[in-house]
Amino acid sequence: MSLESRTVRLLGPAGVIARDWPDWEPREGQLDMALAVARALEAKGRAVIEAGTGTGKTLAYLVPALSAGLKLIISTATKNLQEQIVFKDLPQLAKLLGLKPEVCLVKGRLNYLCRRRFKKAVQEGFLEPHLAAKLAAWAEASQSGDRAEVDFLAEEDPLWARLTSSSEQCLGSGCDQFNRCFITWLRRRAAAAGLVVANHHLFMADLALKQTGFGQVLPESEAVIFDEAHELEEAASSHFTVTVSDQRLRGFLLELAEVLGPGRAALIEELTGAGQRLFAALSRPGERWVLEDDLLNDEVLGQGQRLGELLAAAGSALDQAQDQDEALGLSRRAQGLADELALILGRLEPDYVYYAERLRRGLSLKAAPVEVAGLLGRTLLNRPRAFVFTSATLEPERFCRRLGLGGPVEELVLASPYDFAGSSLLYVPRSMPLPNGPDFAAACAGEMGRLVEITRGRAFLLFTSFRNLEAVHRLLAPGLDKPWLKQGQAPKVKLMEDFLGQEGTVLFATQSFWQGVDVPGPRLSLVAIDKLPFAPPDDPLIAARLERMRHLGQDPFLEYQLPEAILSLRQGLGRLLRSSSDAGVLAVLDGRLFSKGYGQRILAALPPSPVVRDLDQVARFARERL
Secondary structure, three states: OOHHHHHHHHHOOOOHHHHHOOOOOOOOOHHHHHHHHHHHHHHOOEEEEEEOOOOOHHHHHHHHHHHHOOOEEEEEOOHHHHHHHHHHHHHHHHHHHOOOOOEEEOOOHHHEOOHHHHHHHHHOOOOOHHHHHHHHHHHHHOOOOEHHHOOOOOOOOHHHHHHOOOOOOOOHHHOOOHHHOHHHHHHHHHHHOOEEEEEHHHHHHHHHHHHHOOOOOOOOOOEEEEOOHHHHHHHHHHHOOEEEEHHHHHHHHHHHHHHHOHHHHHHHHHHHHHHHHHHHHHOOOOOEEEOOOOOOOHHHHHHHHHHHHHHHHHHHHHOOOOOHHHHHHHHHHHHHHHHHHHHHHHOOOOOEEEEEEEEOOEEEEEEEEOOOHHHHHHHOOOOOOEEEEEEOOOOHHHHHHHHOOOOOOEEEEEOOOOOHHHHEEEEOOOOOOOOOOOOHHHHHHHHHHHHHHHHOOOEEEEOOOHHHHHHHHHHHHHHOOOOEEEOOOOOHHHHHHHHHHOOOOEEEEOHHHOOOOOOOOOOOOEEEEOOOOOOOOOOHHHHHHHHHHHHOOOOHHHHHHHHHHHHHHHHHHOOOOOOOOOOEEEEEOOOHHHHOOHHHHHHHHOOOOOEEOOHHHHHHHHHHHO
8 A cells, every 4th residue: 555545544534533533623735735745755755845824734744754664854943843743743643543653852962961071060069969969860860861851950050051062072982971871872762763853953963963974963864854844944054154153262272271281271371362362353343244355364364373273282282181082072173173263264165155243252253155055965965865844934946946956846835724814814004114213113112012902912022133122122011011021031931831821921022932832722812023024134144145146147135035034924923823713913013014015925925814004903803803
């Protein structure tokens, strides 16, 4: 029996799931998506599927995935979605189907305790005795070493960073804890599992690591399913970006000083001074700036060369260190820092953009690929395995072009089954200042305040920048008679728990809450967005992409900036309706939707909510539906 036939037998209108799944409801497009996934898996082909909110895409790919009998990786955009799949969706589906799949959840390595660094922290007296004892007891009992199990340590506690090991800090097989290492165990479980659930950042970090020849975390597979695939391009860009920061250099020097001891204090001091001089010479006002010829002058290049020479000297000094296991890892890091610094200052890679970015505590130098299509073609897509890419906002044709997906690709667009026309309104005020005007924040606060009154709170107020969030929050929050939360005052998971736990809550947040957040039911009745989410054109990477498109004779606004803004806006507005019984108000407080020609293109791309311009229409809808 073909995989398509098995999928129909399980997920079809008369199938096993329709008969036995609790609270089952047929979803328009779900079976169509599942069959497209089945075809890709069976033929080792490629499918790109935009599945509107409510399609039930997780079940649509899990059913053929479990039935295919392939070594398969599912990659999601967030850890929360990973855990939902592993601890909720997969067990429920496997039980129903009578299957016992070997499943392995894999997160980034900084989520796992490093036994060596924990032992070192205890020996150095860095941990309070009672906390050290609790962590030791947990580590002995745990099979995963996953930080998510440590409920006695606050999520934001900086201590955890001392107890994990980055790929740079890891000693690999030279570590005396190698056979008891949680990462070693994780790799073995992943290699043995039939189904591995990862996330995009880990997947791309692993792909980049494989290119260096220093190992891997994820096993080879016969198929990969990327959920929330609209995040894939930026995840790839991030992990193929070379970064050297003064913070990274300082961390390296602290560890170097410990291993070399006081006898080499002069070398440490010289390295520290060379790093400080280089980063000071490259500093400029602002958040980001391109490393252009006038900045990379002979004096700066000389300073970079001197720092590279000192890093090489550190590598030689490490040959004489007593602890050769630690020394070998540090020597490799010294060489890596020197090579990456030379790449950035020499701007050695074509088709990269070179820039500096100000951090909260220091400066970061970056070399970022302008496009990832070529990189992914050489490292990911050149293997004979099945690929499925899916998201609620994808635009398959454009997605294929951006990622360089060539060859036969099945493209499928499935509309949301939700009744946007009957369950929602899109409010755009008749009169608003331009978003870059001095009066915009006050006007935005006024509109949001009135909307919150109409919906009795129960609102996500979403902003395109922290600056806008702070300005509106400062004006609006003191006068609210509803409980409110603000991004940054607690971890995201805690904020969502608090939002769900108290009726009428108003959340002020930026784009990290535009996706991967589900609030079905009456707890959320308003999603208001301050302005159209155009990416800043002065960002060095965005600017380089726009310039490349101009060089190719393309229109960067119509072919890049506008489509990106539409996808982002659809993601943000998509927080509102999360079940077939939901209803609520959408609001975009940006008059350009009607004053600019491109506004109609944006409106046409949004779900079919009736558009209103007056608050009394919103109030009437709220009285009738909310």
